[in-house]
Amino acid sequence: MEPSDDQKLSKLLKEWQVPGAPPSLDRRVMAWRERWWKILLTGSIRVPVPLGAALAVILLLMSVALVRKPAPSRADSTVNLVDFRPVDDPQVRIIRGQL
Amino acid sequence: MTSADLHAAYAGHKDVLYRFARRMTGSAVVAEDLVHDCFLMVWRDAVVYSPNRGTMRSFLIGVIRNLALKQLRRERPFLELEEDSGVCEPIDPAGKERGELVAQAVAGLPPLQREAILLAEYEELSLEEIASATGSELAAVKSRLHRARENLRCRLAPLLEMKGQV
Numbered sequence: 001m002e003p004s005d006d007q008k009l010s011k012l013l014k015e016w017q018v019p020g021a022p023p024s025l026d027r028r029v030m031a032w033r034e035r036w037w038k039i040l041l042t043g044s045i046r047v048p049v050p051l052g053a054a055l056a057v058i059l060l061l062m063s064v065a066l067v068r069k070p071a072p073s074r075a076d077s078t079v080n081l082v083d084f085r086p087v088d089d090p091q092v093r094i095i096r097g098q099l
Numbered sequence: 100m101t102s103a104d105l106h107a108a109y110a111g112h113k114d115v116l117y118r119f120a121r122r123m124t125g126s127a128v129v130a131e132d133l134v135h136d137c138f139l140m141v142w143r144d145a146v147v148y149s150p151n152r153g154t155m156r157s158f159l160i161g162v163i164r165n166l167a168l169k170q171l172r173r174e175r176p177f178l179e180l181e182e183d184s185g186v187c188e189p190i191d192p193a194g195k196e197r198g199e200l201v202a203q204a205v206a207g208l209p210p211l212q213r214e215a216i217l218l219a220e221y222e223e224l225s226l227e228e229i230a231s232a233t234g235s236e237l238a239a240v241k242s243r244l245h246r247a248r249e250n251l252r253c254r255l256a257p258l259l260e261m262k263g264q265v
Contacts, residue, residue, distance in 0.1 A: 008259055009252055013220045016201040018121050020114035025131050029109055029138055 105142055112156055113138075115222055116163045122217050123167040125206050133170065137163045153231040160224070160232040164214055171210055187253035197258060204254040212247035219244055 047055075100108075116137060121130035140146050140162060148158045188207075190200055205213060214233060218224040226244075230237045252259065 005252065006248065009248060009255070010220055012197075012255060012258055013201055013205070013216075013251070016122075016198045016205065018118045018221075021117035021134060022127070022131065025113065025117065025134055028131075028135050029113075 100141060100144070100148070105138065108141065108155055108159065109138055112159050115156065116159055119160060119214075119217055119222060120163055120167055122202075122205065122221065123164075123210075123214060124170055125202070129170060133163055133166045136166055154228070157224075157228050157232040160218065160222075161234065164233060167214075168210060187250060189256050190254050190258075192257050192261075200258060201255065204251055207254060208247055208250055212243045212250065215240055215243040216247040216251065 113134060116134045117130055120133040121127055124130055124133070137159065141148070141159070146162055148155060152158065190204055192200055195203075205216065208216065211233075215229060218229045218232065219226075224232065226237055226240055229235075229244075230240045233240065235243075
């Protein structure tokens, strides 16, 4: 190997030119650096499918449970006795039926 | 890191990082993503620069180098980072630009040899800086560079011979 071999190789390697960072990169970096708080309005997050599906099912079940009216139960029903008037003179007639 | 520090680091090193990532991965889109992720990590303090451990440039190159190797592993999970075996298969220069042929030859190097030659030849880092950026021993960097140059000399022999004739 000659001493100039490295120089020849270096010179040849330099023929592969690559441009510097594109303006689109500047825009991306400056965007999150200057307006990081906007992520609260416009940001998005990645959610794994199983987790997303589970959350969707839970939300669906909760909304169904909220929308459905509970069936009136006798135990919970209250009786209002404000207008209750006892009968003054009850004439009770006993009817005997024939068996 | 303050916003002003980040701005200064980005303005001063974005081109070096982008060129390195692009040559390392062979893709402009991936390189842009890697540089973006690199600065996002720095901004969010996911990685912290310490002046005791070298220059800011070495630090950032180290971050993007790790991201690039991770990307390469994702694309090719069984890729050997450092191969002792030579990759001497001279390229066929027919119908291609010289720069394109050089890119093809460099892309054929094992990743650790590739990063060493990219940092030494294109970004002109010293051996110590390369060792610092890649977290490697100086002797390992020298060895990788030596093997990378040997492999490239062999692969690019058709172009080197043509150049010698001119």
